[in-house]
Amino acid sequence: MLPEPVNLSRFDPQTLRLFLLAARSLNLTRASQDAHMTLSALSKRISELEKQIGCELFIRRARGLELTPAGHALVEHAQLVIAAVTRLTSDMSAYSAGLRGQVRIWANTSSVIQFLPRDLAAFSRTHPAIRLSLDEKLSHEIITALTQERIDIGIFADNIPSGQVEKYFYRHDQLVVLVPRGHPLGKHKRIRFAQVLDNDFVGLSDGSSLQVRMQDAALAAGKTLRLRVQVSSFDAICRMIEAGLGVGLLPLEAVRPEIIGKGLHALALDDDWGQRTLYVGVRNAVGLKPDAQRLLDFLKQAHQTG
Numbered sequence: 001m002l003p004e005p006v007n008l009s010r011f012d013p014q015t016l017r018l019f020l021l022a023a024r025s026l027n028l029t030r031a032s033q034d035a036h037m038t039l040s041a042l043s044k045r046i047s048e049l050e051k052q053i054g055c056e057l058f059i060r061r062a063r064g065l066e067l068t069p070a071g072h073a074l075v076e077h078a079q080l081v082i083a084a085v086t087r088l089t090s091d092m093s094a095y096s097a098g099l100r101g102q103v104r105i106w107a108n109t110s111s112v113i114q115f116l117p118r119d120l121a122a123f124s125r126t127h128p129a130i131r132l133s134l135d136e137k138l139s140h141e142i143i144t145a146l147t148q149e150r151i152d153i154g155i156f157a158d159n160i161p162s163g164q165v166e167k168y169f170y171r172h173d174q175l176v177v178l179v180p181r182g183h184p185l186g187k188h189k190r191i192r193f194a195q196v197l198d199n200d201f202v203g204l205s206d207g208s209s210l211q212v213r214m215q216d217a218a219l220a221a222g223k224t225l226r227l228r229v230q231v232s233s234f235d236a237i238c239r240m241i242e243a244g245l246g247v248g249l250l251p252l253e254a255v256r257p258e259i260i261g262k263g264l265h266a267l268a269l270d271d272d273w274g275q276r277t278l279y280v281g282v283r284n285a286v287g288l289k290p291d292a293q294r295l296l297d298f299l300k301q302a303h304q305t306g
Contacts, residue, residue, distance in 0.1 A: 157209035200246035
């Protein structure tokens with residue numbers, strides 16, 4: 001005979017929080033102090049939780065607690081539940097404060113660094129009741145999330161297959177080759193990518209649209225991209241190049257202006273893909289929520305205003 005299922009309706013967030021405190025410290029006394037309640041009250045809540053679940057969550061030892069396999073499993077689930085409750089509370093508080101809705105946006109690093117701060121600030125000035133949730137992601141992750149309708153709007157590079165996503169022009173960005181001060185290539189103002197491929201490169205982590213573009217261009221030139229260092233941000237790339245660890249390729253507006261001509265030289269990329277297109281995309285514009293439609297319309301016209 002199968003055991004009776006656990007009655008989830010008897011769980012409450014506060015008890016789960018107390019359980020997580022005990023699981024974190026593995027000491028009921030310390031957990032009760034962190035929870036600002038008596039030791040007996042905390043111990044009772046934990047025992048009642050174990051009774052509801054039907055198994056022990058902790059092994060009580062003389063010097064503290066030890067999680068059982070069930071306790072380890074509950075830690076993972078409790079963390080997810082508490083995170084969801086926290087988001088729910090935050091969202092409902094936002095609505096009670098007058099916010100009308102929320103638009104979920106994922107965008108690639110280039111757009112986050114160069115254009116979105118200014119554009120989203122301008123949108124928020126005219127639509128203060130709309131809450132914007134922005135995450136920085138890789139372009140292929142953004143396409144997948146749009147396809148699965150996990151987000152409302154995505155911004156991604158033009159060299160990533162977009163499948164069934166509806167896309168609209170957002171911005172152009174100009175790619176430049178960055179070399180450290182004193183590098184032999186620094187005498188050039190413009191250069192083709194094939195001329196740079198004999199150098200070590202500092203690049204982004206695997207999977208970024210810019211990294212994919214560089215790999216494809218090297219393959220087309222019959223050469224190998226010599227990646228010496230890979231980092232996760234544009235600023236880290238600049239610092240590595242300044243230190244002499246290689247050359248790199250970045251959008252011009254993503255490079256701090258104060259280091260151009262001092263720590264780095266920027267050479268315009270003289271290839272047909274030297275100017276990239278960034279797209280703003282949605283799964284289906286017809287089915288967009290009104291607030292997401294307002295933002296989409298704004299972003300489609302943003303290049304005309306700055």
